[in-house]
Amino acid sequence: MAVYHRTNLTMRQLAPLFGVSPATVCRVIQRLGPLLALEPARAPADAAAWLWIVDGTLVPVRDRKVGASSSDYRFSANVRVVVDxxxxxxxxxxxxVPGTTADAEAxxxxxxxxHCEGATALGDGARTTTGLIVADVSRAG
Known part of the structure; x- marks a missing residue:
């Protein structure tokens, strides 16, 4: 499962790595994939003491219903995450959301x-109008 999700290899490419058929790879991914999905963590009572980081990335996708042609001319989806x-x-x-969606809008x-209510959440410069604390990443000079 980790190889499939971290490398963006197709099932046909993964099959020879493990000495199985592409159909077997598909069955394993379909059977084990939902077991990896976790519910979002609940914010504890002292959430104000927590420091969370908000970020997003463009993930290459083949499904044109989810993705959109981005600045690098690849179909990608814009994914937002909150990290402790x-x-x-x-x-x-x-x-x-489609890869052409602006970070602040996403x-x-x-x-x-x-989900971040009550916690201290940091974002990057793309989120200046979102109410998050934005880290100053300007270069000296």
Whole structure:
């Protein structure tokens, strides 16, 4: 499962790596994939003491219903995640939106803002109008 999700290889490419047929790879992924899905972590009572990082990335996809042609001319989906800064574990993730969606718009429509209520959440410069604390990443000189 990890190889499939981390490398973006097709089932046909994975089959020879494990000495099985592409159909077997498909069955394993379909059977085990849903077991990896976790419910979003609940914010504890002292959520104000927590530091969360909000970020997003473009994930290449083949499904044209989910993705859109991005700046690099590949079909991709824009995915938002909230990560606990201390443990580096994902506490919440939003449903993917087309890759052409602006970061701030994807954040506002994701529903993750409600998940971050009461916690200190950091974002990058693309989220200046979203109510998050934005880290200053300007270069000296």
């Amino acid at each position: 800064a201390e443990t580096r574990l994902v506490t919440a993730a939003a449903r993917p 954040w506002r429509n994701s529903g993750l803002a409600a």
